Amino acid sequence: MNALAPPKDQLAILVIDDELIVRESLGAWLADDGYRVETAESGAAALRLASSTRYDVAFIDIQMPKMDGLELQKRLLAANPSMTTIVMTAYASVDTAVRALKEGAYDYIVKPFDPDELLHLVERARERCALQSENERLRQTLDAHAEPEELVGDSPAMKKLLEIVRTVGPTDTTVLVHGESGTGKELVARAIHASSPRRYAPLVCVHCGALAEGVLESELFGHEKGAFTGAAYHHKGKFEQADGGTIFLDEIGDISPKVQVELLRVLEEKRVTRVGGKTPIAVDFRVVAATHQDLSELVAQGRFREDLFYRLDVVRVEIPPLRERPGDVPVLARHFLHRLQTSMNKKDMHFSDAALEALAAHDWPGNVRELQNAVERAAVLGHPPELDVDDLPLDVRRAEAAPGAAARSLADVERRHIERVLAETEWNVTRAAAVLDVDRGTLYNKIAKYGLERPEHAR
Amino acid sequence: MRDEPPAAGVLAIDLLPMTGVDDATAGALLVRLSRRLALPCRLLPRWEPSDLQPVAGRDQLDADRLLQRLEQDQGDDATLRLGVTAHDLGSPLFTFFFGLARHGGRAALVSLARLRPEFYGLPADDDRTLHRAVLEALHELGHVLGLPHCRDARCVMRFSTSVEAIDVRGQRFCDECASRLPEGVLSGASRGTG
Numbered sequence: 001m002n003a004l005a006p007p008k009d010q011l012a013i014l015v016i017d018d019e020l021i022v023r024e025s026l027g028a029w030l031a032d033d034g035y036r037v038e039t040a041e042s043g044a045a046a047l048r049l050a051s052s053t054r055y056d057v058a059f060i061d062i063q064m065p066k067m068d069g070l071e072l073q074k075r076l077l078a079a080n081p082s083m084t085t086i087v088m089t090a091y092a093s094v095d096t097a098v099r100a101l102k103e104g105a106y107d108y109i110v111k112p113f114d115p116d117e118l119l120h121l122v123e124r125a126r127e128r129c130a131l132q133s134e135n136e137r138l139r140q141t142l143d144a145h146a147e148p149e150e151l152v153g154d155s156p157a158m159k160k161l162l163e164i165v166r167t168v169g170p171t172d173t174t175v176l177v178h179g180e181s182g183t184g185k186e187l188v189a190r191a192i193h194a195s196s197p198r199r200y201a202p203l204v205c206v207h208c209g210a211l212a213e214g215v216l217e218s219e220l221f222g223h224e225k226g227a228f229t230g231a232a233y234h235h236k237g238k239f240e241q242a243d244g245g246t247i248f249l250d251e252i253g254d255i256s257p258k259v260q261v262e263l264l265r266v267l268e269e270k271r272v273t274r275v276g277g278k279t280p281i282a283v284d285f286r287v288v289a290a291t292h293q294d295l296s297e298l299v300a301q302g303r304f305r306e307d308l309f310y311r312l313d314v315v316r317v318e319i320p321p322l323r324e325r326p327g328d329v330p331v332l333a334r335h336f337l338h339r340l341q342t343s344m345n346k347k348d349m350h351f352s353d354a355a356l357e358a359l360a361a362h363d364w365p366g367n368v369r370e371l372q373n374a375v376e377r378a379a380v381l382g383h384p385p386e387l388d389v390d391d392l393p394l395d396v397r398r399a400e401a402a403p404g405a406a407a408r409s410l411a412d413v414e415r416r417h418i419e420r421v422l423a424e425t426e427w428n429v430t431r432a433a434a435v436l437d438v439d440r441g442t443l444y445n446k447i448a449k450y451g452l453e454r455p456e457h458a459r
Numbered sequence: 460m461r462d463e464p465p466a467a468g469v470l471a472i473d474l475l476p477m478t479g480v481d482d483a484t485a486g487a488l489l490v491r492l493s494r495r496l497a498l499p500c501r502l503l504p505r506w507e508p509s510d511l512q513p514v515a516g517r518d519q520l521d522a523d524r525l526l527q528r529l530e531q532d533q534g535d536d537a538t539l540r541l542g543v544t545a546h547d548l549g550s551p552l553f554t555f556f557f558g559l560a561r562h563g564g565r566a567a568l569v570s571l572a573r574l575r576p577e578f579y580g581l582p583a584d585d586d587r588t589l590h591r592a593v594l595e596a597l598h599e600l601g602h603v604l605g606l607p608h609c610r611d612a613r614c615v616m617r618f619s620t621s622v623e624a625i626d627v628r629g630q631r632f633c634d635e636c637a638s639r640l641p642e643g644v645l646s647g648a649s650r651g652t653g
């Protein structure tokens with residue numbers, strides 16, 4: 001046995017077969033051997049399960065009606081490349097099994113199973129999972145150290161935010177992060193986790209807004225075997241998974257009144273009772289919650305429990321939207337570009353002054369995430385090394401001339417607008433004056449005032 | 460962590476000899492099992508269901524179905540049934556079983572076929588066969604009472620997929636496994652590996 005291999009009850013296995021006897025028999029065999037097992041009767045059912053639970057190993061029947069095993073394997077691996085997939089095949093379809101290996105299967109096993117062969121296969125799969133999760137842990141540790149870097153900015157608001165993260169991070173205090181979508185609330189949670197003594201234990205993220213009430217309950221608190229239809233085996237909730245570490249509850253404003261009550265109890269008692277279970281389990285966790293909503297407003301409306309609000313709102317971190325700190329835009333843009341350049345193996349990529357100005361002028365309703373996308377788009381579709389205004393998304397380019405897009409002087413706006421019209425008319429002053437609805441004398445005066453020069457290629 | 464073991468309402472273990480298990484073997488098995496358990500063990504009349512299902516294309520009984528029959532047809536909730544057959548056990552999905560039990564169920568099966576040295580071309584040794592059968596029965600009863608496999612090599616709940624592994628593994632329940640069983644099931648002879 002590999003000393004690295006995780007305890008069996010921490011390994012989640014999904015068995016997918018359209019035959020009931022295979023699901024029951026293999027499911028029971030694996031459960032008897034101590035693994036966490038769930039079963040699905042079709043590819044569609046498997047994908048549904050896999051969208052809310054992370055499985056380490058999947059046993060996939062090759063021949064199933066509708067979606068076959070190869071297609072299912074492709075989709076499962078696309079969603080979770082570190083999953084260990086094992087295909088099950090009848091003797092007659094070993095050729096297909098070999099194809100499955102080429103497409104990323106860890107191994108295959110022929111029905112009927114020799115118990116000894118299955119035992120060794122599962123042991124090897126477990127060791128592989130240990131390696132996978134070790135790799136992932138290393139990656140996450142690196143990320144955890146790299147990512148606070150992304151809370152980049154010179155603005156007073158960002159400096160204040162980083163100061164709070166540094167102060168509160170090493171404590172066990174509950175933190176409520178408030179910010180518009182795309183401002184990087186999860187990054188703040190990661191930064192807090194990474195600066196705490198809990199950093200070597202997991203940070204478990206739950207996006208509460210995305211899940212239906214019942215799913216969220218079992219996701220957060222886990223469930224016992226038979227707790228509801230389809231709960232064939234017990235399941236550890238996110239709180240249990242976060243034992244010793246941090247749980248990040250994103251979009252906390254979206255949870256239902258029922259889950260609010262249960263959550264409050266867990267936060268107060270630091271004990272979790274699985275859905276359908278009786279015995280509470282003691283869990284050691286720290287909470288970082290986040291929302292884009294005004295929770296005190298939700299409390300006033302009676303949509304969020306006041307007692308839960310005060311339990312979460314111990315230390316508040318406000319992430320200002322990007323439009324309120326335009327000075328951070330060039331800093332962030334350069335930061336993203338620098339990182340991309342490394343991963344794209346390119347050199348000297350940079351934005352033209354005009355592009356930086358356009359970026360700073362945009363109001364970024366999608367915040368940092370939108371900026372990051374814009375930078376990626378420019379780097380991929382643009383013409384390096386210099387990325388210009390034309391390489392930016394259309395709405396960012398437009399921001400240049402859009403009224404009220406950003407706080408700037410009237411003269412500044414006028415200068416840019418004249419520059420733009422002159423460029424469009426290829427410095428035909430007569431036509432430009434007509435477009436601007438001023439006489440040519442006025443336009444010449446403005447050109448002189450702003451020191452505008454006709455670029456080389458327009459001559 | 461697993462489901463809670465079934466309530467300790469079990470009052471007795473009923474041994475049901477099946478095809479090919481003669482009275483002497485059944486009696487010897489009962490005596491040896493009684494020493495290992497604190498519960499009373501009773502020998503029931505021979506159980507010979509008329510419509511036993513073979514596994515298609517193999518000279519084996521379908522253990523899944525047999526276990527189901529044993530749970531449905533025999534006994535009551537106060538007893539755990541242990542069916543012992545000399546016939547080889549298998550299923551459409553598995554090539555063979557030494558024994559089978561459903562976690563949290565009411566019955567367990569043990570087959571003597573692959574526990575006999577003769578199966579491997581060795582001279583017969585009935586004492587060894589009985590010894591293995593008792594260990595296999597304890598292991599399967601452990602499953603019925605909610606225990607998964609154990610990592611402790613000295614524990615009878617350690618998983619064995621070969622007869623050599625049955626011989627090598629421990630003959631008792633380790634402290635942790637024993638503590639997870641209901642009170643009053645094991646005798647001192649089955650507890651503790653230290």
Ligand SMILES: [Zn+2]
Nearest residue numbers: 032598602618
């Ligand atoms: Zn077993």
Ligand SMILES: [Zn+2]
Nearest residue numbers: 609614633636
């Ligand atoms: Zn044990």
